[in-house]
Amino acid sequence: MFATLAEQPADKILQLMGQYRADPRADKIDLGVGVYKNAEGVTPIMRAVKAAEKRWWETETTKSYTGLAGEPDYRDAMAGLVLGDAVAADRIASVATPGGTGAVRQALEMVKMAAPDVTVWVSDPTWPNHLSILRHLGLKTRMYRYFDAGTRGLDTAGMMEDLAGMQPGDVVLVHGCCHNPTGANPTAAEWDALAALIEAKGALPMIDLAYQGFGDGLEADAGPTRMICARLPEALIAASCSKNFGIYRERTGILFSIADGAKARDLAQGTMAHLNRQNFSFPPDHGARLVSVILGDPALRADWEAELEDVRTGMIALREALAAELRQLTNSDRFDFLARHRGMFSRIGATPEQVAKMREDHAIYMVGDSRMNIAGLNARTIPVLARAIVAAGV
Numbered sequence: 001m002f003a004t005l006a007e008q009p010a011d012k013i014l015q016l017m018g019q020y021r022a023d024p025r026a027d028k029i030d031l032g033v034g035v036y037k038n039a040e041g042v043t044p045i046m047r048a049v050k051a052a053e054k055r056w057w058e059t060e061t062t063k064s065y066t067g068l069a070g071e072p073d074y075r076d077a078m079a080g081l082v083l084g085d086a087v088a089a090d091r092i093a094s095v096a097t098p099g100g101t102g103a104v105r106q107a108l109e110m111v112k113m114a115a116p117d118v119t120v121w122v123s124d125p126t127w128p129n130h131l132s133i134l135r136h137l138g139l140k141t142r143m144y145r146y147f148d149a150g151t152r153g154l155d156t157a158g159m160m161e162d163l164a165g166m167q168p169g170d171v172v173l174v175h176g177c178c179h180n181p182t183g184a185n186p187t188a189a190e191w192d193a194l195a196a197l198i199e200a201k202g203a204l205p206m207i208d209l210a211y212q213g214f215g216d217g218l219e220a221d222a223g224p225t226r227m228i229c230a231r232l233p234e235a236l237i238a239a240s241c242s243k244n245f246g247i248y249r250e251r252t253g254i255l256f257s258i259a260d261g262a263k264a265r266d267l268a269q270g271t272m273a274h275l276n277r278q279n280f281s282f283p284p285d286h287g288a289r290l291v292s293v294i295l296g297d298p299a300l301r302a303d304w305e306a307e308l309e310d311v312r313t314g315m316i317a318l319r320e321a322l323a324a325e326l327r328q329l330t331n332s333d334r335f336d337f338l339a340r341h342r343g344m345f346s347r348i349g350a351t352p353e354q355v356a357k358m359r360e361d362h363a364i365y366m367v368g369d370s371r372m373n374i375a376g377l378n379a380r381t382i383p384v385l386a387r388a389i390v391a392a393g394v
């Protein structure tokens with residue numbers, strides 16, 4: 001039976017992970033998959049996560065099923081973290097999901113149930129798995145311009161011009177902060193203009209919030225999401241705890257549906273729980289439990305926030321050091337965008353051939369579209385990368 005299956009295209013990020021692992025060179029540099037690494041190249045377990053795990057191990061009394069939507073205290077704590085007090089509680093439906101990807105998938109499934117012919121607008125470029133999930137679900141997709149290859153900043157005019165073509169009921173997928181793969185993000189004024197356009201067009205915003213706390217801080221990074229949800233009648237948010245809690249393999253995420261009132265909220269809540277049941281039944285709870293223990297305990301929360309802030313400022317320091325190194329090497333400011341970008345990634349604007357050359361000549365691994373994970377760098381590798389960028393002719 002299965003001999004008839006078509007081969008599926010490889011995910012380029014995961015493919016690169018495999019290539020990196022297979023490379024025997026000792027001095028290889030991994031700037032590929034979006035996983036935080038400290039200066040020693042280790043993805044550490046955060047202090048608060050370790051403490052919460054111990055506490056939970058001591059107090060956990062059952063491994064029986066959680067609710068279909070996940071535990072209420074996790075969902076409430078995450079609503080606080082993501083939405084603050086921007087949205088009335090009776091407008092918020094939520095379900096725990098296996099990671100942020102699970103939330104993206106559930107969100108788009110709900111969109112498809114409600115409006116199978118809908119068009120979903122995605123930024124060009126976007127996280128490749130967005131496109132893959134959209135294709136898998138058979139949803140119509142259109143791209144909007146996002147990245148200015150010249151400045152390596154946002155193509156504001158192109159984005160607004162393309163999105164002016166949205167029809168009522170279309171969905172627009174945006175990255176709430178720390179755009180993946182480019183690292184270029186709208187300013188507050190640009191977010192306002194974008195929200196006004198979405199509102200005027202009667203479209204539905206879907207926000208992927210995978211890096212809250214990695215850009216300008218926990219509160220600042222949630223700002224655009226809160227503004228959009230306060231302003232518009234409906235929104236979807238797929239949030240992830242993989243990066244900001246460093247619990248990647250625990251698969252901890254949440255889908256929020258913001259409705260225009262309690263009745264619509266209840267309908268969304270029922271649909272989302274139903275979708276959980278169809279797709280995996282009960283969501284995983286261990287990571288969600290750690291998150292709610294941390295967010296519910298002032299001391300643990302303060303320690304988590306402090307460690308996350310160190311991670312964030314460490315990445316900004318790496319950005320600034322790389323930009324400075326390149327300024328010196330090239331005697332120009334053309335790589336200064338690196339210091340302006342936010343989050344884990346920057347698209348440096350190299351061609352696929354230049355990316356391949358850096359991999360072949362210097363064992364530097366970045367995604368073929370020249371997205372690099374800033375957290376993969378350290379004081380030793382910054383000059384190596386800078387020289388390789390210049391040698392490749394970027």
Ligand code: LMR
Pocket residue numbers: 013032033034035127129180
């Ligand atoms: C990434 O973009 O590298 C991360 O979100 C990991 C993934 O699943 O692709």
